Amino acid sequence: MKKSKKDICEIAYVDRKKVVSVEKKMKDEPTIQLLAETFRALGDPTRVKIIFALSQEELCVCDIANLLGATKSAVSHQLRVLRNMKLVKYRKDGKMAYYSLDDIHIKNLFDECLRHVEEM
Amino acid sequence: MKKSKKDICEIAYVDRKKVVSVEKKMKDEPTIQLLAETFRALGDPTRVKIIFALSQEELCVCDIANLLGATKSAVSHQLRVLRNMKLVKYRKDGKMAYYSLDDIHIKNLFDECLRHVEEM
DNA sequence: AAAACAATTGAACATTTGTTCATCTATGCG
DNA sequence: CGCATAGATGAACAAATGTTCAATTGTTTT
Numbered sequence: 001m002k003k004s005k006k007d008i009c010e011i012a013y014v015d016r017k018k019v020v021s022v023e024k025k026m027k028d029e030p031t032i033q034l035l036a037e038t039f040r041a042l043g044d045p046t047r048v049k050i051i052f053a054l055s056q057e058e059l060c061v062c063d064i065a066n067l068l069g070a071t072k073s074a075v076s077h078q079l080r081v082l083r084n085m086k087l088v089k090y091r092k093d094g095k096m097a098y099y100s101l102d103d104i105h106i107k108n109l110f111d112e113c114l115r116h117v118e119e120m
Numbered sequence: 121m122k123k124s125k126k127d128i129c130e131i132a133y134v135d136r137k138k139v140v141s142v143e144k145k146m147k148d149e150p151t152i153q154l155l156a157e158t159f160r161a162l163g164d165p166t167r168v169k170i171i172f173a174l175s176q177e178e179l180c181v182c183d184i185a186n187l188l189g190a191t192k193s194a195v196s197h198q199l200r201v202l203r204n205m206k207l208v209k210y211r212k213d214g215k216m217a218y219y220s221l222d223d224i225h226i227k228n229l230f231d232e233c234l235r236h237v238e239e240m
Numbered sequence: 241a242a243a244a245c246a247a248t249t250g251a252a253c254a255t256t257t258g259t260t261c262a263t264c265t266a267t268g269c270g
Numbered sequence: 271c272g273c274a275t276a277g278a279t280g281a282a283c284a285a286a287t288g289t290t291c292a293a294t295t296g297t298t299t300t
């Protein structure tokens with residue numbers, strides 16, 4: 001059995017019209033990657049807690065670590081992941097770094113997911 | 121240097137009032153886990169494409185595989201991840217399985233993330 | 241009944257991920 | 271200055287993840 005027929009299904013479209021229609025609207029690869037990376041950045045319990053905490057208060061790394069019972073190092077690593085995806089921002093004040101959500105969209109995103117989860 | 125002081129910061133709260141306030145509002149562990157699992161389920165390029173495709177049309181596994189240039193097996197595995205998190209649902213029609221987004225919240229969630237990504 | 245096909249599933253494998261540990265920078269204070 | 275602290279970072283290691291391959295289930299067709 002050839003892969004092209006059996007696994008990839010290259011030839012036998014069930015509904016070619018729908019497939020072509022979706023194909024045309026499909027987002028480009030860089031956008032897909034960014035979407036996936038953004039969701040993945042949110043896809044970890046520690047980072048979810050950080051996002052929730054920052055949706056309530058602006059906090060420094062040390063207080064986030066306290067709150068979560070995690071090390072500052074672990075929190076710092078996770079904050080970088082969130083920073084890379086522009087989910088959180090920070091301001092420096094002396095040797096402290098105060099983190100908060102980057103913008104209102106992040107809270108909307110989080111709340112929408114919370115609503116989904118609470119309906120499960 | 122002891123971990124409890126240096127890494128965990130158990131004693132030295134920078135702003136205890138804020139920490140305690142957030143602590144009280146913090147979601148419980150099962151909710152945190154579900155949020156993380158839901159975001160993680162969306163955090164993969166293949167699954168992002170599937171979600172986008174299903175936001176446009178109801179599709180069978182074979183057509184999704186065609187659309188993505190992936191094997192039916194890979195798609196089926198990914199659909200199970202999405203199904204487990206109630207992100208997609210399906211109806212059986214003979215030997216076909218037609219998939220679609222589970223509810224409107226999923227599209228909202230996805231669109232909100234798309235908006236964030238397009239502002240980056 | 242037998243063959244064909246859509247879909248699912250488990251095992252295996254390489255890759256990715258999250259935490260810990262150690263180290264480093266930079267700021268504040270005695 | 272000298273030292274403690276907040277935070278960042280790289281290496282390393284265990285755990286989780288995504289795809290492929292092979293086999294299986296259930297349905298339709300001949």
